[in-house]
Amino acid sequence: MSQPVLIARDVYKRFHGGPQPVEVLAGASLAVQATQSLAITGASGSGKSTLMHLLGGLERADAGNIEVCGRDWTTFSAAEQGSWRNRCVGFVYQFHHLLPEFTALDNVMMPLRIRRESAGIAQIKACEMLELVGLASRMLHKPGELSGGERQRVAVARALVTRPALLLADEPTGNLDSDSAQLIFDLLAQVTREHRTAMVLVTHDLELAKRCGTVLRLSKGILQSMKRPADIVD
Numbered sequence: 001m002s003q004p005v006l007i008a009r010d011v012y013k014r015f016h017g018g019p020q021p022v023e024v025l026a027g028a029s030l031a032v033q034a035t036q037s038l039a040i041t042g043a044s045g046s047g048k049s050t051l052m053h054l055l056g057g058l059e060r061a062d063a064g065n066i067e068v069c070g071r072d073w074t075t076f077s078a079a080e081q082g083s084w085r086n087r088c089v090g091f092v093y094q095f096h097h098l099l100p101e102f103t104a105l106d107n108v109m110m111p112l113r114i115r116r117e118s119a120g121i122a123q124i125k126a127c128e129m130l131e132l133v134g135l136a137s138r139m140l141h142k143p144g145e146l147s148g149g150e151r152q153r154v155a156v157a158r159a160l161v162t163r164p165a166l167l168l169a170d171e172p173t174g175n176l177d178s179d180s181a182q183l184i185f186d187l188l189a190q191v192t193r194e195h196r197t198a199m200v201l202v203t204h205d206l207e208l209a210k211r212c213g214t215v216l217r218l219s220k221g222i223l224q225s226m227k228r229p230a231d232i233v234d
């Protein structure tokens, strides 16, 4: 089997902000191979978004190791984390987080410009991605001029334009009607397959979860494998 793109070992995370500490992750572990798609499900508040932030190096774990493309986030400085993330990881969230003042094209070019690709090359790659997600005719529109599903398609294009090894998608369809949700899921599945990108998908939609090769459930701070469809209850 190929080298895993993502390995998390015994990850712990506790928040101290409120009146009492909240232990969210208590030994969560997973491994994702190149080209694998894995769904994470679990009750609201079980720690799925927290886990995704840690997996993507956006927050630090209290304990445990998280390796992306063979390197451990916990050994990185903040600057190293930023460039490694730009190189290896794409994110899609429930809300698109596009920059409202910029066109769809500018938004998709952004991660390429951050990694200092020339404007010309970035534009060509961003146009290709926007065509791939079916938005060739809307490239010069700003997010406010697009529908919710179209905005999310721009977010998918932005996440995948760098051809990351790993896509982290936290409820990317959570804010959409079921037809648009299906479309976004199909798009994620198609592009990650074509680009050979591994995907971790957080979803409350058990039908979508089951379409990923592997389904894990986060409960009591740990990830458990859902072996049979009958195990998958939310």
Ligand SMILES: Nc1ncnc2c1ncn2[C@@H]1O[C@H](COP(=O)(O)OP(=O)(O)OP(=O)(O)O)[C@@H](O)[C@H]1O
Pocket (backbone or CB within 6 Å): 015, 016, 017, 018, 022, 024, 042, 043, 044, 045, 046, 047, 048, 049, 050, 051
């Ligand atoms: N910065 C923070 N400070 C304190 N507690 C936090 C913080 N972030 C998250 N939490 C707590 O951690 C727990 C897990 O939150 P998280 O957002 O990871 O859950 P989730 O599984 O993504 O939920 P949902 O399905 O509703 O998106 C919650 O109880 C939440 O209140």
Ligand SMILES: [Mg+2]
Pocket (backbone or CB within 6 Å): 048, 049, 050, 170
């Ligand atoms: Mg969440």
